[in-house]
Amino acid sequence: xxxxxxxxxxxxxxxxxxxxxxxxxxxxxxxxxxxxxxxxxxxxxxxxxxxxxxxxxxxxxxxxxxxxxxxxxxxxxxxxxxxxxxxxxxxxxxxxxxxxxxxxxxxxxxxxxx
Amino acid sequence: xxxxxxxxxxxxxxxxxxxxxxxxxxxxxxxxxxxxxxxxxxxxxxxxxxxxxxxxxxxxxxxxxxxxxxxxxxxxxxxxxxxxxxxxxxxxxxxxxxxxxxxxxxxxxxx
Numbered sequence: 001x002x003x004x005x006x007x008x009x010x011x012x013x014x015x016x017x018x019x020x021x022x023x024x025x026x027x028x029x030x031x032x033x034x035x036x037x038x039x040x041x042x043x044x045x046x047x048x049x050x051x052x053x054x055x056x057x058x059x060x061x062x063x064x065x066x067x068x069x070x071x072x073x074x075x076x077x078x079x080x081x082x083x084x085x086x087x088x089x090x091x092x093x094x095x096x097x098x099x100x101x102x103x104x105x106x107x108x109x110x111x112x113x114x
Numbered sequence: 115x116x117x118x119x120x121x122x123x124x125x126x127x128x129x130x131x132x133x134x135x136x137x138x139x140x141x142x143x144x145x146x147x148x149x150x151x152x153x154x155x156x157x158x159x160x161x162x163x164x165x166x167x168x169x170x171x172x173x174x175x176x177x178x179x180x181x182x183x184x185x186x187x188x189x190x191x192x193x194x195x196x197x198x199x200x201x202x203x204x205x206x207x208x209x210x211x212x213x214x215x216x217x218x219x220x221x222x223x224x225x
Contacts, residue, residue, distance in 0.1 A: 091214070
């Protein structure tokens with residue numbers, strides 16, 4: 001059974017800092033891994049999808065890496081801004097390609113202080 | 115750009131009542147999912163569907179039923195609501211690429 005763990009559970013930093021959020025998963029036989037953002041009272045927004053053939057994916061100030069052999073992924077946020085405050089969730093397929101759904105970590109609650 | 119739409123957004127039920135949550139997607143996605151999100155428990159998969167006419171159980175299916183009569187719609191039913199089903203319910207869909215798109219959520223309270 002796939003299990004996903006995220007560290008830290010919460011993080012509060014001043015604006016402008018570069019951040020690293022960590023995600024680990026137990027079953028490395030995955031086709032992809034996805035990072036999401038959730039604002040309070042809202043749904044989840046997909047940030048980055050990393051295919052197993054890729055080692056990293058970038059979108060603007062966000063960069064996500066995937067190391068299947070160690071069962072780890074990291075989300076790097078450059079030059080953080082107050083608007084980045086949200087909960088960030090990592091998700092890996094229950095099995096293989098993910099047709100049977102994703103297993104989510106419990107998230108990292110991020111606060112960027114102005 | 116509607117994406118994934120859930121109705122209703124809020125509902126209060128009494129124990130034993132029944133209701134149906136509707137999820138509609140306009141992206142022609144094959145796969146659809148129902149999750150519930152609870153404090154301290156994270157997101158857990160209830161049921162899912164890999165195509166029109168198909169459904170399958172997820173991690174926490176007890177007390178729920180689903181139907182996928184049309185490709186664009188995925189219905190989640192509670193036949194006899196219990197206070198333990200108080201939660202925020204999220205519908206999601208994806209095509210074969212795996213990127214998952216979520217609705218805004220349906221907040222259900224069972225008294």
